[in-house]
Amino acid sequence: MGTHNHHHDYNFSERFQFAGIAKILSIVGIAVGVIAIVIGLMSSDHIMVERTYANLLLMGYYFTCVCAAGAFFLALQFVTQSGWSAGLIRIPQAMASVLPIASLLLLVIVGVGLYTHNLYHHWHADGLTDPDSPHYDALVAGKSAFLNVPGFLIRQILFMGSYSIFAFILAKLSYKEDLEGGLNSYKKSFKLSAIFLVIFGFTTPIWSFDTVMSLEAHWFSTMFGWYNFAAMWVSGIAAIIIILILVKKAGYMKWVNENHLHDLGKLLFGFSIFWTYVWFAQFMLIWYSNIPEETVYFYKRWEPEYKPWFWLNILINFLAPLLLLVDRDAKRKQGMMLFVAILLLCGHWLDYYIMIMPGTVETHRGFGFIEIGTAIGFVGLFSFLVLNKLSKHALAPKHHPFMDESLHHQI
Template sequence: MAHDVQHYNLDQKFDFTAATKKGLFTVLGIGAILLIIGIIMAIFGGGHAEAGAAEGHAFHWYQRLYANLWINNVYYTGIAIIGVFFFAIQYAAQAGWSAAIIRVMLSLGNWLPIAGVLMIVTFFVASHDLFHWTHASLFDKASADYDSIIDGKGAFFYWPMAKGTFPIFFVIRMVLFFGFWVFFFKKFQSLTYNEDLAGGTSSWYTIRSWSAYFLIFFAVSSSVAAWDWVMSIDTHWFSTLFGWYVFSSWFVAGLATMTLLILFLKGQGLLEMVNENHVHDLGKFIFGFTIFWTYLWFSQFLLIYYANIPEESVYFLERLSSDIYGPFIFVNLAMNFVLPFLLLMTRDSKRHGVFLKLVCLMIIAGHWVDFFLMVQPGTLGHNGGVGFMEVGMFLVYGAAFTFVVLSGLAKGKLVPKNHPMLEESYNHHI
């Protein structure tokens, strides 16, 4: 049946048109305006001192800006690395159905080099305002601020240097994770484009081997990144399934992003090999992992709730009992579980592009709310919330991310024409 695949244009490229760029710059502009309004309101509105009361500091507007930078850095980094992860999964599992769309998955990784720079710079600028454990007095037994629990965890950040000096161990981990993630992304990219020139199956086998190495590294690095970048904000608290929890939130958001991108390309008349069966499979992934995310959310909540150990339950108490964050717990569950679950339950809903687009957009916004709930209460206390600054920053990052991903996608061919399983992808039917 080889002739069936051949009548498609396998040398298709995505044309990043001026109109598409204009649309993205419009969103970026709106986001920037909202962000500036939010910053001005925060400067002149002032903050109450109660958030910083624990540390005896007044609250400053830039702390909210830093918290927002951190939320979006972590969130969009996750979506980018999930693209590379899902690409690697297809090769490790020897999957054929996805052959026509693997380059769309991989394209999300184009954001990783920028994400790494943003993350490291934000940490150096804002670490004192984001991470309580960066204050040297916590490790000084003579100080009134001495904290034995944080002192006990100090080596995880500062080894081999003295606690409370420079968190070299933490920074090395961040640099290593981004370094390896970018390395694997570039490796996969060069191998898949090389396959177009070389033909045969050798590239496929090589990518499969590299995928196995990447998946092992990803399993460890994604969990440790979740502890470092998110869990350490609430330094006293810990959850043994937190790495899984962050991964599941990233994964659903990443799947929604890939699906939107594929539907967008289909709308441009590209990827004609991709039919409603492929779209249905993506819908099933989103549906399934939405339930997986909810299962982890509930497991973490239920065990902490009924064990009722003060140092564990404080995490949920400061969110649920807060006037600012309490309502968002329910928004989070509605946007990330209740609505996707009900909306994607039928077979037809997973096959119709318009419907899926709406659900994907809701999930991308919903999982941002999830990260907002992980970061803001521990960094801003009562001074947080969702306002112009939050919405603006989310739109600025979203537009920049999309611009970088589409620019990367436009550089190479969309379909891996020599992929040994392209025939299977073409004939995919469920």
């Protein structure tokens, strides 16, 4: 392992120019989102306000998960000393750099949702833990040592705060490496990544228990954390693929070729199958055991307004990658990879929708401008922040010790 001189025709100092149609579309997306959220919150219809807050939670969580997946991708490459990904590492770095903003936004959403619109009313409501109250709930009271407001908020701050600090430092070290060369930054990144992966691995399931599973506090699944992690990881890989292909189509990063895309395709394909395995195991075990307090979770999701989405979720997130990416050539084609990655990002939005909506919006559920507008707004915000970050530094980590290996990567 060492630094190399590159004798290639590539321009390693090139920078992405964030302007034109990409910038306009992202700003328009943000505007659409703001309009949808304002209309929803200002509505005199209580259900409309509930739906808006539920969608804010959905997209705030999804946004944070995709950025966290960027940080996880970075750390994984350092710890495994992977060479193939060196040439495209700037993309997950840009995603990781946005994680502090995403985390802060999600913290505001859960904080406001907790105190004003009571998203977490299943465990945070008057009298649920008081034995003398008519609203006393023995099951919720039994979980109150974990499910209480101070504990909930402290865990949110600790988890997202620690992820954000590691993501920020890992990105900073890589940019420092560009200026100084040598192996000092890489060695520090390796050590920090090892620590981060341990923290991330142990805390992400608890983070998803808090943020999403506690929306229905009577129900629990020990597989829920890994199910969420799989969705996060697939969504993160899909986001990296989309940004990479669009940046390449704009004429940048010529050193990244179909071999790198193939590896990303294998990750997308493999972890979509893993997501399905965890989803099916959770569903099958609950159905097979036929314990009423567990089957209620899926009973809710088989109500007429959710049942089509329930099956569409499996079609998009399992069958689509299985049938479209199983072929070697498909993983090497930009058009096919772009299509599948966009499809899976939409599919996992639907996945989170099915996780969050039944527990937050109790009656008169709807699907329309609020859902679509909020999603467009967050896509615009993600695109604006990540592409803006990507434009701040050279697209190639020219002093990365494995850059030569990445340039000659062939499978």
